Amino acid sequence: MAEITASTIDAVLQRQLDAIKTTVESREVGTVIQVGDGIARIDGLKGAMAGELLEFIGGEGKTVFGLAQNLEEDEVGAVLLGDVTSIKENDQVRTTGRIVEVPSGMGFLGRVVNPLGEPIDGKGPITADGYRPVEFRAPGVIERQGVNEPVQTGILAIDAMIPIGRGQRELIIGDRQTGKTAIAVDTIINSKGKDLICIYVAIGQKASTVATVVETLERYGAMDYTIVVSATASDSAPLQYIAPMAGVAIGEYFMYNGVDGKPASESNPGRHVLCIYDDLSKQAVAYRQMSLTLRRPPGREAYPGDVFYLHSRLLERAVKLSAKNGSGSLTALPVIETQAGDVSAYIPTNVISITDGQIFLQSDLFFQGQRPAVNVGISVSRVGSSAQIKAMKQVAGSLRLDLAAYRELQAFAQFGSDLDKATQDQLNRGARMTELLKQGRYVPMPVEEQVVSIFSGNEGFLDDLPVESITRFREELLQNLRSTKPELLKAIIEEKKISDESAEALKAGIASFKNQFSVEG
Ligand SMILES: Nc1ncnc2c1ncn2[C@@H]1O[C@H](COP(=O)(O)OP(=O)(O)OP(=O)(O)O)[C@@H](O)[C@H]1O
Numbered sequence: 001m002a003e004i005t006a007s008t009i010d011a012v013l014q015r016q017l018d019a020i021k022t023t024v025e026s027r028e029v030g031t032v033i034q035v036g037d038g039i040a041r042i043d044g045l046k047g048a049m050a051g052e053l054l055e056f057i058g059g060e061g062k063t064v065f066g067l068a069q070n071l072e073e074d075e076v077g078a079v080l081l082g083d084v085t086s087i088k089e090n091d092q093v094r095t096t097g098r099i100v101e102v103p104s105g106m107g108f109l110g111r112v113v114n115p116l117g118e119p120i121d122g123k124g125p126i127t128a129d130g131y132r133p134v135e136f137r138a139p140g141v142i143e144r145q146g147v148n149e150p151v152q153t154g155i156l157a158i159d160a161m162i163p164i165g166r167g168q169r170e171l172i173i174g175d176r177q178t179g180k181t182a183i184a185v186d187t188i189i190n191s192k193g194k195d196l197i198c199i200y201v202a203i204g205q206k207a208s209t210v211a212t213v214v215e216t217l218e219r220y221g222a223m224d225y226t227i228v229v230s231a232t233a234s235d236s237a238p239l240q241y242i243a244p245m246a247g248v249a250i251g252e253y254f255m256y257n258g259v260d261g262k263p264a265s266e267s268n269p270g271r272h273v274l275c276i277y278d279d280l281s282k283q284a285v286a287y288r289q290m291s292l293t294l295r296r297p298p299g300r301e302a303y304p305g306d307v308f309y310l311h312s313r314l315l316e317r318a319v320k321l322s323a324k325n326g327s328g329s330l331t332a333l334p335v336i337e338t339q340a341g342d343v344s345a346y347i348p349t350n351v352i353s354i355t356d357g358q359i360f361l362q363s364d365l366f367f368q369g370q371r372p373a374v375n376v377g378i379s380v381s382r383v384g385s386s387a388q389i390k391a392m393k394q395v396a397g398s399l400r401l402d403l404a405a406y407r408e409l410q411a412f413a414q415f416g417s418d419l420d421k422a423t424q425d426q427l428n429r430g431a432r433m434t435e436l437l438k439q440g441r442y443v444p445m446p447v448e449e450q451v452v453s454i455f456s457g458n459e460g461f462l463d464d465l466p467v468e469s470i471t472r473f474r475e476e477l478l479q480n481l482r483s484t485k486p487e488l489l490k491a492i493i494e495e496k497k498i499s500d501e502s503a504e505a506l507k508a509g510i511a512s513f514k515n516q517f518s519v520e521g
Pocket residue numbers: 174175176177178179180181182183337371372439440441
């Protein structure tokens with residue numbers, strides 16, 4: 001029999017100890033010391049991280065989640081994301097080591113969800129393909145590439161002069177009731193069949209307004225590729241605050257994964273996503289409310305100092321990924337509501353400086369009947385033109401100039417009566433071009449038809465028509481070309497430019513249509 005020595009005992013003990021597999025889970029437990037206004041103050045969570053998901057154990061064991069926001073010396077301030085009423089003082093709170101995640105996946109298309117990814121359209125549960133964190137570090141420059149494909153809005157004034165590229169951030173800004181949402185909705189409708197997943201995030205709107213948007217999208221068959229994330233005005237401030245981040249997180253799932261659900265790569269392309277945040281002014285207000293109840297010091301216009309950081313974090317996540325990362329894209333169309341056209345207020349200036357351009361909508365244009373009420377003089381898109389097709393660049397270059405000249409002259413012309421012929425001609429052209437840009441809702445125009453419309457104006461075909469008949473002329477001309485010369489429209493889209501032959505054929509086609517066009521209607 002083997003001798004039992006100290007070393008054999010030691011070896012046996014060692015083996016047994018090795019066999020025990022333990023992982024240490026460090027979870028801190030604290031207690032709620034104060035709760036109200038959707039905010040909780042917690043004692044005893046020394047190790048909580050900023051933005052960490054906290055688990056509140058309410059009465060009857062009900063769990064409510066919260067977000068750690070203020071890390072102070074002797075307490076933690078948190079916002080509650082669920083049923084606020086079930087949490088009382090002295091309830092337990094635990095750290096989770098995680099940040100909030102939202103589910104995403106193909107099952108979400110066509111659905112309306114809250115900012116936690118839970119369905120609110122009464123169409124039953126949704127199976128998630130994956131989860132994404134609501135806060136995510138935006139990719140750096142190396143992981144990106146330049147914008148090179150267009151997001152066609154179908155709106156002539158925008159696609160021609162303020163073009164948007166996939167991966168761009170373009171602000172839609174204007175007073176209330178100037179058609180901001182209309183542009184967003186038209187863009188979604190126009191994205192049908194264009195391999196673009198749309199996410200409409202409604203923040204702080206009336207539930208009825210959101211319902212109307214969803215109903216419209218359904219009517220035009222656009223919900224098939226759209227997800228609506230909604231935090232209405234009656235939802236708590238923390239939910240409204242988190243809604244845009246939840247929307248972008250849901251979108252990122254599609255961009256960072258291929259159709260097979262595996263991470264996107266060179267051989268497994270990521271998808272293209274369009275995120276609309278309607279609107280970020282209301283998110284800023286919700287964030288202000290949250291921060292003030294958390295007793296953060298207010299800064300400019302009582303917004304917390306880091307509201308700029310909040311919006312830049314969000315919009316920086318709009319990206320066109322490099323080929324190595326699957327070439328997916330996420331385009332952001334944030335909406336900002338101004339007060340009495342004041343773009344110099346704090347939040348508008350912030351978001352203008354973060355985005356790659358803005359579509360500025362103006363009340364007086366809207367009321368004069370210029371719809372969409374885009375002020376082309378001060379609207380810009382700093383990167384989108386590299387995604388425009390050449391045909392559009394050919395015609396739209398002079399359009400911008402014509403309109404700029406028109407605006408300048410218009411101011412003068414009010415005073416003088418006898419204008420020389422050149423001035424008169426420019427005024428004439430400008431008025432007709434401005435009229436040409438009018439477009440109703442839900443009638444998106446394909447890019448080749450936009451090109452032809454502007455072409456007809458540039459070539460002077462509109463100059464002798466009465467202004468009132470311009471939009472009708474445009475509609476009837478396009479209808480005529482669609483049925484009699486479809487090959488012409490096709491050539492523009494296939495060659496992506498207006499070749500000399502196309503130009504000649506177009507001129508002939510427009511001239512022959514114009515002969516039969518009756519001005520009286
Ligand atoms: N191109 C258009 N042609 C005709 N009517 C339009 C056009 N665009 C918008 N409208 C109408 O203008 C009204 C306001 O539009 P919309 O709701 O999009 O504006 P908004 O700026 O989003 O308003 P709010 O500030 O209330 O969100 C709506 O009744 C809409 O139908």
